[in-house]
Amino acid sequence: MNLTLKIWRQQNAKASGAFVTYQVQGVTPDMSFLEMLDLLNENLQAKAEPPVAFEHDCREGICGACGFLINGVAHGGRRGTTVCQLSMRFFKDGDSVTLEPWRARAFPVLRDLAVDRSPFDRIIQAGGFITAPTGGAPEANNILVPKDSAETAFDAAACIGCGACVAACPNAAAMLFTAAKVTHLNSLPQGQPQRDRRTLSMVAAMTNEIFGSCTNHGECEAVCPKKIPIEFIGKMNRDLIHATLHHRGD
Amino acid sequence: MTESAETQQHPVAGNRFVAIWTSVIGKKVVMAVTGAVLILFVIAHMVGNLKIFSGQEEINAYSRFLREVGWPELGYGQLLWLVRIVLLVCAVLHITAAVQLTRMNWRALPVGYENRKDVETTWGAVTMRWGGLLLAVFIVFHLLHFTGGLVGFQSGQFEHLMVYQNVVAGFSVLPISLFYIVAMGALCLHLDHGIWSMFQTLGWVTVQNTKSIRTFSRLVAIIIFVGFISVPISVLAGWLR
Structure with missing residues (x-):
């Protein structure tokens, strides 16, 4: 399936950020949300563009490293699920998905979707x-x-x-x-x-x-x-x- | 650790009330306790209002009783003034804590989301701040209106202690009645969230009783709403004249 991603890009904590739209092709339903972002980053790196920064570690929902807002809901809105556990089978071909970092004075954005916790x-x-x-x-x-x-x-x-x-x-x-x-x-x-x-x-x-x-x-x-x-x-x-x-x- | 965390860690006896007021949770405790006093008053006020359905003599006698109660220990109207002072102090503390907490909360979220969806919250929770502001405006108007007779009446129409006649005359003005009904709607929403929040802030909510407390909160809010609006609606419908 093909998706349109609207992602918050920000160079560093001091820079002002903005949303950038990307197209990602060849997403399969058995991918996790983070694997879909890995695919996007491979494509970006192939074009010598900076990859989207996001935090991740265990990728099985127990470490607490990953997390951002997906279409306005933290971790994507499936109860009891982290971003890394979110499966792409919940999305449809042609979906438009917005990714925004945690926002709080105490959690300044470090880069793109990664914040200082x-x-x-x-x-x-x-x-x-x-x-x-x-x-x-x-x-x-x-x-x-x-x-x-x-x-x-x-x-x-x-x-x-x-x-x-x-x-x-x-x-x-x-x-x-x-x-x-x-x-x-x-x-x-x-x-x-x-x-x-x-x-x-x-x-x-x-x-x-x-x-x-x-x-x-x-x-x-x-x-x-x-x-x-x-x-x-x-x-x-x-x-x-x-x-x-x-x-x-x- | 910072200086203020150190002082929070060792509150010495004697300044515990200061410690409560300076902590974010403590300010909410102040809101919960003053809110409880105000809710108890609102319930008593609503029950008193319903006496209007027993006729002129009942409710007018009740308004005299409110001034005479406590005699001979207390003089005419003294207990009423005591209650009014307690209510004023509670309202001032409630509003001051709310304003301070709101400013702290706005400071904590300086950059809003482009798009954040609410998934769980209620109408009562969302309207807490602006509904509360409407209630403050309403209370001032209400005191000028039915307590003072300074607004909303033609000259000579308002007569002190003639509650029945004043209520019928006051609520016969449609915009005023509608304002009262809207304000009671705001009160209903405020209490639907407020009563439950009070129990949560005081730490009486558990995983086991949370559903019952939410239902209780909603039930009390609806009873208060229906009880209060029954009077202006009855006047507008011509049942009270």
Whole structure:
């Protein structure tokens, strides 16, 4: 099949970008969306034109590297699917497809479809860890984890940090990402000693990176490739209220 | 880590209310709590309005009761003024937090998308800001209209404490009635999203109860809408005269 691609091209973070239209021929239904872009880039390189920059790594939906807006929806609009898992069989011959990078003050465009997501790393650095003694492996069942706590923690830990929640949010908020990371460790017994401090620090880091705040539209949940529920944001809110009222410092 | 993150990390006892106000989630908590107070008032207001269907004496007596209640501990109208002050403080906090959060959100998204589609959001969520602005304008008009009798009446038509007569005269003016109905539509949308949001912000929403809370939110919004517009519609239809 043949497609018309309208892609955001931008030299670097300082340059001003614009949409450029490309034709790509010979796309087969068994290709993934990124393989279709590989095909386009091979054609561009054959003509000595700069290829379209986009991030990718595992190409099986678990690393969180890929992601951009396809026809106005982050990751292309199929529930629980990253761009790399998106199959070309969902497109028809002659389709026109628009590709736009994540947009947020905190996520400046580096080049074309690649944005700088290091603010997420700094949110993790602020509290996305537990303190555990090093040395020999501890006895496996020393700390018992209730089944429902393990399930909640695992659902939250499924977040791959792709940034689609920020991209889809009308306020460019990182609440779903931060809530997933806070919920992951705050649900486990191992995360309890630093619970209040973690919540306060990660929310403060999120605010300092100039992300917006939540207005409960639910757009983030709709595009999340790992289907993180927005109820985790409610849980983080509760943890933050508790921490603000009860935290006594260290 | 930056300076402000450090101070957020160690809020000392005594400035916890400051800590709440300076955090983005804290500002939303302020909006949720003040919103809850305002919703409770709106429900009481709507129930009071419905007394108009019991006749002139009922509703006019009710308006005198609102001023006499609390006696002898409180003088005539004192409790009413106390409630008015609490409501004013809540409204000011609610609007201030909303304006500050909106400005922060606009700052976070300086470059808009060429094309971003909404897939999940509701009418209530999308109209929250502009609907809220309409409600603020409406509240000012409403106070000047039925509380003060300063606008919308011919001279000498408005009489203090003659609620029934004032309501019938006020709502007989079609554009004013329509403005009230439109404003109540905005309130309905505001509450459809607002009540659910309040529970979410306070952290009472879980994966298990989220559907029930959304339904509850919508139900309360619709009941308030129907309850309020029943009065202007009855006046326009000639059922109240």
